[in-house]
Amino acid sequence: MPYSYVTKCTDLARELQKRPISVALNANNWGSYASGVFNNKCSQTSVNHAVVVVGWNKSKGNWLIKNSWGTNWGVRGVSGGSRGYMWLSKNNCRGVCDYLYYASK
DSSP states (O other): OOEEEEOSHHHHHHHHTTSOEEEEEOOTTOTTOOSSEEOSOOOSSOOOEEEEEEEEETTTTEEEEEOSSOTTSSEEETTEEEEEEEEEOTTOSTTTTTSEEEEOO
């Protein structure tokens, strides 16, 4: 299956209207996240975790991230359901707009 690389945050927002996008970023300080918009700066020099961007808040520019740490972590998604999501502040972590891939076919 071919993959495409997204090169800018504006591309990410556009592509999110069609599909979720895989990203790699630094999640060293995410363990205590429980609610709200996460705005605790991540490392800007390294990545260590893969997640899926599943949405964004257009007016505020925050990204909705689906994590793999299970349903006891994070918040519920936009439509409710199980936990395992987080709102990440725009420009917060290296990777959200630096290392993005999606299946193109």
